[in-house]
Amino acid sequence: MGASPSGEQVAAWRGEYEILGVTLREIAASIPRARQWDIIFEYELPRERGRRPDVVILTGSQVLVLEFKETAALQRAHVDQVAAYARDLRHYHAASHDKLVDPVLVLTRSPVERQWPDGWSGAVGSGSRWPGQSDDDLTAGLEPEAVAVVNPLGLRAVIAELERRAPDEPIDAEGWLSADYSPLPSLVSAARQIFNHEPLPQIKRAQSAGIPDTIATLVAAANQARDNRELHLALITGVPGSGKTLVGLQFVYENHFGDTGSQRSAVFLSGNGPLVKVLQYALRSRVFVQDVHGFLKQYGGPSGRTPEEHIWVYDEAQRAWDSQRVLQKRGHDRSEPEDFLSIGSRKDSWALMVGLIGEGQEIYLGEEAGLTQWNDAIARTSDPWTVHCPRKIADIFDSAERLDTDESLNLDMSLCTHLAEDVQGWVQDLLDGRLDAAAAHAEAMDRQGFRLxxxxxLERAIGYVRERYRSEEDKRYGLLGSSKGRLNPFGIPTDYFSTQRMKIGPWYYDGPDSAKSCCQLDSAATEFQCQGLELDLPIVGWGVDLHWNGRSWESPPQRRSQARDPHVLRLNSYRVLLTRGRDGVVLYVPDGGTAFDADFEALVAAGGRGL
Structure with missing residues (x-):
């Protein structure tokens, strides 16, 4: 910090102070206990640079979060901003977990005491008021933890009503200010913290998702392999955003040094080139994270060479190349799973191969054989392999010497979307054409704080994300689109040459002020560049490669495609694009003809809300 506030900022603070002074004096006259309330100005959320609600009021066992805007116009970005402050305090602030946390947006220049946007949902926590709700109804039936939108004159009534429903158990302000705040870091931030030897926050979400249990299971498998001089294969399944990559990175870090403290014993491998580049850029190192294709080019096939490491963690192992793709690219006909098992067999002591398995994300040619390749590789080797996996994929591995099923190896809870478990269900129902079911998921997502x-x-979408994250330097937002969507004419450059020019490391990692940052919104990532990575709020362009025909989604024929099922790859591409957001997603459907009109109407039917 250290910088002096601007004159404009000082004037804004004075205005807030005057408004609160008048409001709270009036409240104290009728509610004497209000004199014991504590008021906190500019509380900066720990670990989140630049995120600070204007005012926090501790009333009884309730936390009021106030955001002041010197405007008369109601903007979604402002509503969502204060709703997110309240959501994050509720979930990540230890002293607020069991409290009512209510967001209030104060429009200082509005002539309307209380208002709500027409057509917005009034669901709990959705950041809106019920359509048609009268002024008299507003405070009488205020939805818990939804955003109240008021002007200075309406502030007193709303605060008084919110306070009346809270138990009369005063919050200790000093204890509240010193309480631990443990936000969910992005994958890249978490990786940097891990390898900088910084402790990760004790995230309740990760604890309840079973991530510590998963790592403990891997440690036990590694110890068993080492102690008994055996070959082990452990497979971790999980929905997008469930923490598979975080598990792999944490496990590699904990095993990177051998018993002597000098020998490297583990490496994180990925065929996802952008993920590798972003992590290497963030870590400023190429040692911990390596490209799997370069690794197998050096040690696989006929090379006969053996790596130092005993533990290899392969991210997105279901995307391992089949023998046909390896022959095309490397000149020999062993699949990547066969290569890995062959390398393990050449180790003179022990090996643990860990495969991180994403579900429904095969988007490249040569990846479609999926998990069965790993069982086929075991069948072709003469060495006994012990397989550890969750029950749901156990039937695939009938060639294993021993099979150990463990449900801690299945991560089925998304970490990336702030408790929005329904995001995965929404995407699945949308792509399966079940629009009514998708709409039900969308309503639940909105209640959980995930915006759709x-x-x-496009300019409306850009204006929204910029205003939503104004002055929040750790937030990342950017343009995404399908590689086959032909979105260049509509402002999203997803053609081959544009995406090749983009430096993916800085694009994801650099702050909003960097010319190379995604926040500049002048370049775009495709499904190939965003898989395994995330943004706080992406703008996803809907392309020409997936259209709604009235009953289902269809993709145009791809005359030169060698894929076994090109349509499945298109669906999986959109599955990846639609699951990259942490706070939500803005879907941009170009105004480009009747096909796009049908797509837009289908997305409306699936629960999308007009921006």
Whole structure:
């Protein structure tokens, strides 16, 4: 910090102070206990640079979060901003977990005491008021933890009503200020913390998702392999965003040094080139994280060479190349799983191969054989392999010497979307054409704080994300689109040459002020560049490669495609694009003809809200 506030900022603070002074004096006259309330100005959320609600009021066992905007116009970005402050305090602040946390947006220049946007949902926590709700109804039936939108004159009534429903158990302000705040870091931030020897926050979400149990299971498998001089294969399944990559990175870090403290014993491998580049850029190192294709080029096939490491963690192992793709690219006909098992057999002591398995994300040619390749590789080797996996994929591995099923190896809870478990269900139902079911998921997502917006205007989407994250330097937002979507004419450059020019490391990692940052919104990532990575709020362009025909999604024929099922790859591409957001997603459907009109209407039917 250290910088002096601007004159404009000082004036804003004075205005807030005056408004609160008048409001709280009036409240104290009728509610004497209000004199014991504590008021906190500019509370900066720990670990989140630049995120600070204007005012926090501790009333009884309730936390009021106030955001002041010197405007008369109600903007979604402002509503969502204060809703996110309240959501994150509720979930990540130890002294607020068991409290009512209510967001209030104060529009200082509005002539309307209380208002709500027409057509917005009034669901709990959705950041809106019920359509048609009268002024008299507003405070009488205020939804718990939804955003109240008021002007200075309406502030007193709303605060008084919110306070009346809270138990009369005063919060200790000093204890509240010193309480631990453990936000969910992005994958890249978590990786940097791990390898900088910094402790990760004790995230309740990760604890309840079973990530510590998963790592403990891997440690036990490694110890068993080492102690008994055996070959082991452990497979971890999980929905997108469930923490598979975080598990792999944490496990590699804990095993990177051998018993002597000098020998490297573990490496994180990925065929996801952008993920490797981003992690190497963030870690400023190429030692811990390596490209799997370079690794297998050096040690696989006929090379006969053996790596130092005993533990190899392969991210997105279901995307391992089949023998046909390896022959095409490397000149020999052993699949990547066969290569790994062959390398393990050449180790003179022990080996543990860990495969991180994403579900429904095969988007490249040569990846479609999936998990069965690993069982086929075991069948072709003469060495006994012990397989550890969750029950749901156990039937695949009938060639294993021993099979150990463990449900801690299945991660089925998303970490990336702030408790929005319904995101995965929404995407699945949307792509399966079950629009009504998707709409039900969308309503639940909104209650959980995950925003799903639709627009036909790219500039409107850009204006929203910029205003939503103004002055929040750790937030990342950017443009995403399908590699086959032909979105260049609509402002999203997803053609081959544009994406090749983009430096993916800085694009994801650098702050909003960097010319190379995704926040500049002048370049775009495709499904190939965003798989395994995330943004706080992406703008996803809907392309020409997936259209709604009234009953289902269809993709145009791809005359030169060698894929076994090109349509499945298109669906999986959109599955990846639609699951990259942490706070939500803005879907941009170009205004480009009747096909796009049908797509837009389908997305509306699936629960998307106009921006």
């Amino acid at each position: 917006y639709l627009t036909r205007e």
